[in-house]
Amino acid sequence: MNKQKAGLFIAFEGGDGAGKSTQAARLAAALESTGHTVLRTREPGGTPIGEKLRSLVLDHGNGEIDAHTEALIFAASRAAHATQVIRPALGRGEIVLTDRYIDSSVAYQGAGRNLGQDAVQSLNEWATSGLQPHLTVLLDVDPQLGRRRRTAGQAAEDRLESEADEFHTRIRSAFLDLAAGRPASYLVLPAHLPVEELAAQILARVKTLLDAPIPEATHAPAPQLAVPEAAAPEAASDGGGA
Ligand code: TYD
Numbered sequence: 001m002n003k004q005k006a007g008l009f010i011a012f013e014g015g016d017g018a019g020k021s022t023q024a025a026r027l028a029a030a031l032e033s034t035g036h037t038v039l040r041t042r043e044p045g046g047t048p049i050g051e052k053l054r055s056l057v058l059d060h061g062n063g064e065i066d067a068h069t070e071a072l073i074f075a076a077s078r079a080a081h082a083t084q085v086i087r088p089a090l091g092r093g094e095i096v097l098t099d100r101y102i103d104s105s106v107a108y109q110g111a112g113r114n115l116g117q118d119a120v121q122s123l124n125e126w127a128t129s130g131l132q133p134h135l136t137v138l139l140d141v142d143p144q145l146g147r148r149r150r151t152a153g154q155a156a157e158d159r160l161e162s163e164a165d166e167f168h169t170r171i172r173s174a175f176l177d178l179a180a181g182r183p184a185s186y187l188v189l190p191a192h193l194p195v196e197e198l199a200a201q202i203l204a205r206v207k208t209l210l211d212a213p214i215p216e217a218t219h220a221p222a223p224q225l226a227v228p229e230a231a232a233p234e235a236a237s238d239g240g241g242a
Helices: 020-033 048-058 067-091 102-112 117-127 143-151 165-181 195-211
Strands: 008-014 038-042 095-099 135-140 186-190
Touching (some): 008 020, 020 195, 038 067, 067 102, 102 117, 102 165, 135 165, 143 165, 165 186
Parallel strands (some): 008 135, 038 095, 135 186
16 A cells, blocks of 8 residues: 555644654654654754754854844755755655744744744745645643753753743744644644653554545645835736736
8 A cells, every 4th residue: 555655744843842853753763663764854954055054043153143034044944955855755755754844933933033924934935835744743842841951961052042931932822823723734732741642642643644645745836925015016017906
């Protein structure tokens, strides 16, 4: 049986310290043990250019990175990732697990940096030509628990992680709003549950997807970037509809 033919695209999302990487690794191992081909990847990153962009945007010491620049760097990394890695793997019928995708930009840059969630969503739909995950696993983490987890031991926080709790609270709400808007495409789980329990619930949900016919991952038509009217005067000249 070739249920995997169309490929399956799953994104893990959540605040810093939610445990996404642990759960992505657990799911990959479980799926591989039953014969599936799994590609694990992450954002920002996942390609050579993406990994360079990752250091640029996350490391301290690269000078000022204003919010628009930050959003465009994440989107550039994602464009390369979607084109060079995710689409080809889905085309081969693989299961792609990405640690973060578009929702992270909508939450961190749209809500966290106040760039506007719709604007950031459009930018990223354009960057990925509308490539959407079949399922997004949202690990909902209390910002204080997230901070305790990620600073446990040693770890210095990166540029985004080191933002105030209030920033992380805005991000948490934005993730939950995204999930509430399209509940059928999300599995939302409290990140404080035991690792085993989370892994079991995620695997159970993914199995239901594998048992059903999988549609192609690209649902959205390739979107147009909204250009402000003043920047495109000739567009308004033609009377009539549209
Ligand atoms: P992540 O890889 O989850 O961090 P780590 O590997 O250190 O646990 O994410 C890196 C940071 O980048 C995280 O703080 C979230 C942020 N980020 C955005 O702000 N926007 C984005 O679009 C993405 C993908 C990540």
